[in-house]
Amino acid sequence: MEENYLICEDSLEGIFTGIYEAYALRREHERIHIQVGEEENLRLFAAYMEIQPDQGKAAKVAETINRRLGGEAYLDICRALACEDGQKGEAVYKMVVCGLRMKDGREIMGNLANSYVHKVFELARFTRNEVHHWKEFLRFQELENGILFSRIGPKCNVLTFLAPHFADRLPLLDFIIYDEKRGIFAVHPKSKEWYLVTARDFEEEKIAPYSEGELEYQELFAFFCHKIAIKERKNLKLQRNMMPLRFQEYMVEFGQ
Amino acid sequence: MYYKAAEEMGIKEKLGILTDAAKYDVACTSSGVDRRGDGKGMGNTELGGICHSFSSDGRCISLLKILFTNECIYDCKYCINRKSNDVPRASFTPDEVCELTMGFYKRNYIEGLFLSSGILYNPDFTMELICQTIYKLRREHGFQGYIHVKAIPGADPMLIQKAGFFADRMSVNLELPTADGLRQLAPNKHRKNILAPMRQIQNGIEANKNELVLYKKAPYFVPAGQSTQMIIGATPENDYQLMMVAENLYQKFGLKRVFYSAFVNVNEDKELPALPGGPPLLREHRLYQADWLLRYYGFQAQELLSEERPNFNVLLDPKADWALRHLEVFPVEVNRAEYQLLLRIPGIGVKSAQRIVRARKNGALRFEDLKKIGVVLKRALYFITCGGRMMYRTKIEEDYITRNLLSVKEKLPFDKDGMTYRQMSLFDDMSFRMPPEREDCAKAAFGQL
Numbered sequence: 001m002e003e004n005y006l007i008c009e010d011s012l013e014g015i016f017t018g019i020y021e022a023y024a025l026r027r028e029h030e031r032i033h034i035q036v037g038e039e040e041n042l043r044l045f046a047a048y049m050e051i052q053p054d055q056g057k058a059a060k061v062a063e064t065i066n067r068r069l070g071g072e073a074y075l076d077i078c079r080a081l082a083c084e085d086g087q088k089g090e091a092v093y094k095m096v097v098c099g100l101r102m103k104d105g106r107e108i109m110g111n112l113a114n115s116y117v118h119k120v121f122e123l124a125r126f127t128r129n130e131v132h133h134w135k136e137f138l139r140f141q142e143l144e145n146g147i148l149f150s151r152i153g154p155k156c157n158v159l160t161f162l163a164p165h166f167a168d169r170l171p172l173l174d175f176i177i178y179d180e181k182r183g184i185f186a187v188h189p190k191s192k193e194w195y196l197v198t199a200r201d202f203e204e205e206k207i208a209p210y211s212e213g214e215l216e217y218q219e220l221f222a223f224f225c226h227k228i229a230i231k232e233r234k235n236l237k238l239q240r241n242m243m244p245l246r247f248q249e250y251m252v253e254f255g256q
Numbered sequence: 257m258y259y260k261a262a263e264e265m266g267i268k269e270k271l272g273i274l275t276d277a278a279k280y281d282v283a284c285t286s287s288g289v290d291r292r293g294d295g296k297g298m299g300n301t302e303l304g305g306i307c308h309s310f311s312s313d314g315r316c317i318s319l320l321k322i323l324f325t326n327e328c329i330y331d332c333k334y335c336i337n338r339k340s341n342d343v344p345r346a347s348f349t350p351d352e353v354c355e356l357t358m359g360f361y362k363r364n365y366i367e368g369l370f371l372s373s374g375i376l377y378n379p380d381f382t383m384e385l386i387c388q389t390i391y392k393l394r395r396e397h398g399f400q401g402y403i404h405v406k407a408i409p410g411a412d413p414m415l416i417q418k419a420g421f422f423a424d425r426m427s428v429n430l431e432l433p434t435a436d437g438l439r440q441l442a443p444n445k446h447r448k449n450i451l452a453p454m455r456q457i458q459n460g461i462e463a464n465k466n467e468l469v470l471y472k473k474a475p476y477f478v479p480a481g482q483s484t485q486m487i488i489g490a491t492p493e494n495d496y497q498l499m500m501v502a503e504n505l506y507q508k509f510g511l512k513r514v515f516y517s518a519f520v521n522v523n524e525d526k527e528l529p530a531l532p533g534g535p536p537l538l539r540e541h542r543l544y545q546a547d548w549l550l551r552y553y554g555f556q557a558q559e560l561l562s563e564e565r566p567n568f569n570v571l572l573d574p575k576a577d578w579a580l581r582h583l584e585v586f587p588v589e590v591n592r593a594e595y596q597l598l599l600r601i602p603g604i605g606v607k608s609a610q611r612i613v614r615a616r617k618n619g620a621l622r623f624e625d626l627k628k629i630g631v632v633l634k635r636a637l638y639f640i641t642c643g644g645r646m647m648y649r650t651k652i653e654e655d656y657i658t659r660n661l662l663s664v665k666e667k668l669p670f671d672k673d674g675m676t677y678r679q680m681s682l683f684d685d686m687s688f689r690m691p692p693e694r695e696d697c698a699k700a701a702f703g704q705l
């Protein structure tokens with residue numbers, strides 16, 4: 001029998017709409033699959049459907065997940081969908097199916113023996129760790145106009161998880177976090193709500209020069225990091241394990 | 257009384273001297289309190305703490321860890337800042353500390369301030385300066401990030417009380433585990449003076465909890481609890497004595513954390529042991545592992561060590577060591593065992609034990625499910641059954657399991673040239689080179705999360 005492949009846009013809205021349409025097909029879920037982005041290898045005996053993101057349908061799915069599977073599972077789904085992983089749509093879809101069949105859907109994240117739940121669990125953990133790393137290693141640089149600017153290069157789309165943390169922390173300051181891999185900015189004007197902006201052709205040369213004290217602070221911190229180390233315990237391997245090299249190009253204390 | 261802040265000295269030079277002087281303090285944690293910002297100042301805190309960088313010794317940099325001054329009237333033999341040492345001296349002003357903290361914090365370099373100090377003139381004077389600084393930071397600069405300060409033993413209890421309302425965590429260093437050791441190496445310090453502020457803070461935290469029940473808006477007193485640290489390897493105490501002291505501190509003084517600091521010989525004093533192999537890092541590591549067992553795994557110090565076996569096994573971590581001496585408990589059926597018993601199985605940590613309890617509600621677990629959950633089967637397989645069966649046919653016999661566990665290779669946060677291993681040439685075929693996991697390091701090795 002024919003299999004259905006639903007091709008969804010790579011976004012929360014796109015994939016949630018896909019889940020809505022999958023249920024609307026009213027056939028056994030084992031034969032329906034959700035694919036994110038372009039189809040690569042077309043299969044024989046498969047029907048492909050392009051799914052247009054639909055806010056209303058996505059909202060219904062989000063509401064159902066929240067109500068039946070609980071807030072914890074919902075957040076983990078959001079985290080999983082922030083990953084760059086071809087299987088994420090399928091995993092979330094099948095996990096929702098599994099959760100809705102359970103007596104108590106709120107226990108879904110504990111059901112790690114289910115391979116789809118396990119997949120979502122792993123993706124969510126990946127995002128959670130990535131967010132945590134950037135909370136640790138992101139650095140702001142003060143510009144002449146008083147704005148704090150930060151450039152990051154995360155492996156998954158962390159801005160929506162990162163911005164609230166800094167908005168709570170620096171409510172009276174203007175700051176911008178720039179995800180250079182995706183061309184997205186989180187912008188926080190002082191004492192206001194933060195928002196996201198996309199700008200594909202952003203050139204970093206266009207940002208204002210540093211403020212007067214900025215380089216001095218960078219130097220002070222680099223000096224502090226140097227002084228705080230105990231030479232009798234030197235252990236560069238441990239340092240690298242705790243702080244993977246890919247972060248260092250974004251950290252002022254490691255210089256250029 | 258006034259003090260000279262050596263104003264001709266630049267801020268960078270001061271920072272250098274006073275960081276250098278503060279680096280031997282272990283506690284660089286920013287954990288224990290979850291506080292959102294109120295929108296009117298700067299800063300918040302996260303329950304688990306945040307490390308912002310790692311120095312070349314692999315220790316985490318979470319707080320701006322500095323001394324207020326490295327002037328000191330005391331002459332403790334192990335301390336780089338002792339009176340009789342000829343080292344450059346410097347002092348900050350409260351405003352300089354505030355400015356540095358705010359400048360670093362808004363750039364996301366740090367989670368907050370860790371302020372300790374040498375004793376300038378007398379304990380009261382020093383504590384007063386510390387209080388002034390954190391008062392300014394909280395009230396004038398609106399700082400809501402993490403603050404850890406030392407309570408100076410011998411200072412007026414009123415000053416310690418005052419500091420407690422501005423700080424998140426306070427600590428009084430025990431320095432050395434026993435009163436004897438203290439007498440020998442820190443002639444100006446007395447055990448009783450160290451325990452007094454510790455007790456005062458403990459009582460303050462208790463009283464504050466009751467107040468908070470009555471009035472939700474009562475100010476918080478040391479909300480992230482208090483900690484202490486002791487130097488190991490400078491005096492002849494054994495591990496058993498150390499663990500008993502630590503257990504007492506947890507039980508009788510309600511401490512959040514006890515830190516262990518491998519002794520680094522900076523002064524070459526004749527009273528101090530020579531450590532040709534470098535600081536006793538492996539011993540420190542074992543103590544942290546055991547400390548974890550006390551706090552999260554429901555172990556008692558006396559289960560791990562005794563008068564007859566006063567030191568930890570060099571080759572096995574304390575939990576595996578315990579399991580091998582209690583083979584009568586094993587194998588344990590993972591699908592039925594209580595949480596507390598699951599925690600005692602080598603290869604199963606707190607997280608995986610919690611996941612097992614949750615996952616087995618949905619049906620019996622198999623070995624492959626355990627793997628997904630995060631159980632280290634290579635270690636656990638000798639101690640568990642799943643659905644009544646062991647993973648392989650294995651003997652439940654101490655020598656056999658020990659041999660097999662040793663071949664799995666333990667993950668240690670430092671490798672073979674981590675000095676302590678030189679003497680173990682017998683075991684050169686065992687490599688200690690497996691990289692530790694982030695969590696293991698941060699938590700078990702230094703306990704810095």
